Amino acid sequence: MLEIKKEKEGMKLVMYLSGRLDTITAPQLQDELTEAMDGISELVMDLKDLEYVSSAGLRVLLFAQKEMMGLGGLQLINVTPPVMEVFDITGFSELLGING
């Protein structure tokens, strides 16, 4: 129920997430991330087609952010209003410095 597409341009990795990022699918993203993050200096996640994020999903995003700290950081783009609402409730937007 979560689809992950990856595009790599040199040191920059773009991940397209579509579907639901919840307790069931979060480990899938975690595995993909651990595998893909070696030798990456910039990580972009395109959330245009992401419908839903649960707290387990936030945990993986936090993990990505921590890993990328000091490098180019984690960038979340095209956040949809329902997902943005979750980010707002959880104070996540403040943590990552993203705006809707």
Add this chain to the structure above:
Amino acid sequence: MLQNRKVRIKVAITSLIYISMIVLSLYYLLLNAERLKPLYLVNLTADFFGMLTGYVLFVSCLIDVQRTGTDYRWYFYLLNAVFFGLFTDSVAWLVDGNASLRWLNIADNTLYYMCMPSAACFFWLYCSQLMKLDEEFHRRMNGVVQLGLMLWLSLILLNIPAGFYFTVSDAGVYSRSAHCWMHQLYGYAVLLLSLYMMYRQRRFLDRYRRIAFLVYIISPVLVGILNVLFYGFSINYAVEMLVLLLMYCVVNVFQGRRKVVSDRDLALASAIQERTLPREFPPFPDRKEFDIFASMTPAREVGGDFYDFFLIDEDHLAMVIADVSDKGVPACLFMMISKVLIKTYLTQGESPGRTLELVNKRLLEGDSAGMFVTVWLAVLELSTGKGVSANAGHEHPILKRKGEDFEMIRYRHSPMMSVKDGIEYKEREFQLDPGDCVFVYTDGITESVNGNMEAFGDERLVQSLNEEESASPRLLIRNVTEKLHSFTGTDEPFDDVTMLCLRYNGCCTS
């Protein structure tokens, strides 16, 4: 029980093969019962019951794998080798002396001869797996034993043209050759080797396992003696199957004991966690200013959610609800720390925002293993209904004003705790009037899904509260629980489910 589709297909096919072999041998046994010698009948019956035992063992192991995740790989191989030994043995008695079935007789006896060395090899591998042998020496021995098996099996195949172990005459009569005894050399050598390994590694085996393995090694010798005394008496595989049953029981008893110990630990942990949450209602029977009720149902034995409420002083009530971003034992440990820290700072008189700030700092001092915790907490002044709350990334509280419906209060929250240092948690002031009601919860409610993967959601939650909006906190929580169960179709929660509800009655209502 069997989650994986692939596994299910494999089990179905194996069962089918097993059962048809059993039925086949029984059918021919009954068909030929009249013309068979009494001793052959004894053999065939023993084979039949041996096969039945084998199938029952197979099913038991499967159930065990699902329940405890035990690795039965080599035991399965061993079981199969013995099972085939039984089957080919029973076929051998049935086809013997039938000229038209001469080739079947040869093929069957070849397979039969192959079973013994295979079983010995698998027994060796099973022992080394159980004793967790990983030294260079044993790995090399494993290689030697497996290579030896390959060689031995090819020798048995060579027997078909050469006939040094057995021959089947044109009339279809099986007879042993002079060197027949040699085919057992490999098997006995490996069993001896296993005996030596068991002696060397005896500290890895408890007494019962030692006995079970010893019986397995000795039983072929005893049966061999019987075989010499009474020619044509062949029950060795049936005996081997019985010893496999014994081994299974012994292994299982010990796993059972280990599981009981870990189950008891979890049950104790669960009880300790339950007791740390206030469970007696009404908690303050002499206080008329408010009614409070709360519940926590963990998805596993222990959970990461918690609620708490306590009087800071005569006039101030603290309420807390929190959710650790994980389940099970790790989340439970993290939850206990968070709960104690929050209560400590609040009772020392810190404000809600400042409490979260300090707890966040303390939580970040340790390794949280990537876990974070969302918290809503509020301190209510009972004499006036004035309150202060702070929200670290927790779900929106739901509020009911007297005479109105429940409504979700949406606002932007501060970040969750244990993620980033130096966060300032915003405080919100609120005012409760007599008859007002506050309901807070964790996302285990709103994120519970039904069979169609639809989430329970905010709206259904508010609706279930509004069905009987003036009910007591206890009834309100019961209503939500019932609605949730009928929505998901199960009362076993997928995530921890926690609720806290307070109704403010106002000061000095006598």
